[in-house]
Amino acid sequence: MTLSNGPTSRQCWGEYDINTNYYDTVFYTNRTVEYWLTLEEIDCAPDGYQRKCLTANGTMPGPAITADWGDDVVVVHVTNNIATNGSAIYWHGVRQLNNNANDGTPGVTQCPIAPGASMTYNFHADQYGTTWYYSHFSFQYSNGLYGPLIINGPATADYDEDLEAVFITDWDHVTADDHWATIANFNVTFNDSDTGLINGMNTGNCTAGNATKPDPNCVGEGEKFQLVFEAGKKYRLRVLNVAEEDWVQFSIDNHTLTVIATDFVPIVPYQTDSVLIDMGQRYDVIVEANAPPGDYWLRSGFEQYCIPNGAGPNNVTAIVRYNSDSTAMPTSSSVNAAVLGLEFCIDEQPSNLEPWVPIDLDMSNVKAGIQTEQVSQEWVGCT
Structure with missing residues (x-):
């Protein structure tokens, strides 16, 4: 398929476009994409404190799995090299129609992949958008076993460049298993995270509490994840919250966000x-990179009224730079305080989340007198 999808035609996708309902229209590109993942336990120190992590191909997040809308088969070969546990890889939100055996939920659609064994997953890319793959076994994803799954397709607004996944997660200096065992065994509530990560990175204060007996796990101060903007360009970011216990407020100081999709749903x-x-x-x-050139904080503010989490995660930040050679720490101010000051847990307003392609509900069994109104959007110019 020849794709007419570029910086000024993101609504187009070959003979299809953003108005196509992918539940009704299923097509095949005669293209197969293939990936290999090796699951393993390693030592890592994403914020300067060393602990055990679970990874795909030795990194956290794991490598991106990328396909195009309509690709016939996404093939992923998974080998479990975790010595002490089974595992499985789940494809979050992927519609496994007539394909349950490839869903990746151990104990439901498959047995865990035993240590040293392998499994091959196959599915058709009949949706498009942003999601993630992760281990659905025990606490493995909270220990680092996750990565991006991106299915390219049309979009409801134009942009110049896709910067792909930005993962946000809470993080502890003990494993998730140890953390939750403490909660279960001592009948305590969630007792906050040590820190948090953006794309597997952050800085932390790893100074030993007792100078005469340094903590051997303090191996550095970590680094901030960084993005580089070119003035005047528009960038697509795919933001994912993959936390264990963490509602977040994402922002970039001095920049406006145009929201174009949530989960696998393109929106107005x-x-x-x-x-x-x-x-x-x-x-x-x-x-849009339209702020005065400089250095700005990208923030993952913690929503305190969803889960009390202490002060640790409130410094979960990354850096947006307009000059790749800059090493300065940003001095920009946050816009998040007004929302974080509310005394209740909130989500994005449903009135903002209007699907681009309206799907009519079967109202035949709904009480008489209830009416719905669908407002459809249209793009023109795809040829």
């Missing part, structure tokens, strides 16, 4: 200073 674009993201949710946003 709306603009905002920040986006509230619950665990497992994904929001695709476009950011």
Whole structure:
């Protein structure tokens, strides 16, 4: 298929476009994409404190699995080299119609992949958008076993460049298994995270509490994840909250976000200073690089009224630079305080989340007198 999809025609996708309902229209590109994942336990120190992590191909997040809308088969070969546990890989939100055996939920659709064994997953890319793959076994994803799954397709607004996944997660200096064992054994409530990560990176204060007996796990101070913008360009970011216990407020100081999709649903674009993201949710946003050139904080503010989490995660930040050679720390101010000051847990307003392609409900069994109104959107110019 020849794709007419570029910076000024993101609504187009060959003979299809953003108005196509992918539940009704299923097509095949005669193209197969293939990936290999090796699951293993390693030592890592994403914020300067060393602990055990579970990874795909030795990295956290794992490598991106990318396909195009309509690709016939996405093939992923998974080998479990975790010595002490089974595992499985789940494809979050992927519609496995007539394909349950490839869903990746151990104990439901498959047995765990035993240590040293392998399994091959296959599915058709009949949706498009942003999601993630992760281990659905025990606490493995909270220990680092996750990565991006991106299915390219049309979009409801134009942009110049896709910067792909931005993962946000909470993080502890003990494993998730140890953390939750403490909660279960001592009948305590969630007792906050040590820190948080953006795309597997952050800085932390790893100074030993007792100078005469340094903590051997303090191996550095970590690094901030960085993005580089070119003035005047529009960038697509695919923001995913993959936390264990963490509602977040995503923002970039001095920049407006244009939200174009949530989960696998293209929506009518709306603009905002920040986006509230619950665990497992994904929001695709476009950011225009129209601020004065400089260095700016990209923030993952913690929503305190969803889960009390202490002060540790509030410094979960990354850096947006307009000059790749800059090493300066940003001095920009946050827009998040107004929302974080509310005394209740909130999500994005449903009135903002209007699907681009309206899907009529079967109202035959609904009480008489209830009416619905669908407002359809249309793009023109795809040829």
